[in-house]
Amino acid sequence: MKKDVATDWKKFKLSWKNMIKKFKKLSPEYTRFKKLYNKIKAVESTVSEIKDDTTQIKLEISEVATMIETLMDGYADLESYMKENLGSDWKILKSSWQKYKKGEITKWEFAKIGLSKVGKKFAGIFIKV
Numbered sequence: 001m002k003k004d005v006a007t008d009w010k011k012f013k014l015s016w017k018n019m020i021k022k023f024k025k026l027s028p029e030y031t032r033f034k035k036l037y038n039k040i041k042a043v044e045s046t047v048s049e050i051k052d053d054t055t056q057i058k059l060e061i062s063e064v065a066t067m068i069e070t071l072m073d074g075y076a077d078l079e080s081y082m083k084e085n086l087g088s089d090w091k092i093l094k095s096s097w098q099k100y101k102k103g104e105i106t107k108w109e110f111a112k113i114g115l116s117k118v119g120k121k122f123a124g125i126f127i128k129v
Contacts, residue, residue, distance in 0.1 A: 061112065061115055061116070062112070064111075064115060064123060064127075065108055065111040065112040065115055066108060066111075067126075067127065068111040068114070068115070068122075068123060068126045068127070069107045069108045069111045071126040071127065072107060072111065072126065079097065081125070082097070082125065085125040086118065086121065086122065086125065089118045089121055089122070092117050092118055093110075093113070093114055093117060093118060093122070096110055096113045096114070096117075097110065
């Protein structure tokens with residue numbers, strides 16, 4: 001008797017699960033939910049990849065800033081060299097340069113600011129490719 005009840009109970013649970021699955025497949029709300037859920041998962045993975053790429057870029061900027069810091073030592077009159085080669089972009093860096101001269105920021109921090117505000121042009125005046 002117990003075996004029959006247990007067997008019937010398993011059959012009932014299985015048929016109930018199958019009925020719910022069929023209902024979910026036929027329900028338009030459920031299909032919309034599944035589509036949205038899959039899109040959210042795709043966005044999450046893309047965001048994760050972007051975060052990884054951003055971290056990598058930040059590391060590379062730090063490495064380039066270190067290189068530029070070293071290369072800056074090779075110029076006797078660094079300020080006039082930057083004014084001459086940066087042109088109008090020098091105005092963007094002038095306040096940061098003043099902070100560097102006062103000792104408020106380090107040369108590495110100045111190089112990093114130059115890379116973030118001016119970009120390739122700043123790196124290009126020190127790193128000749």
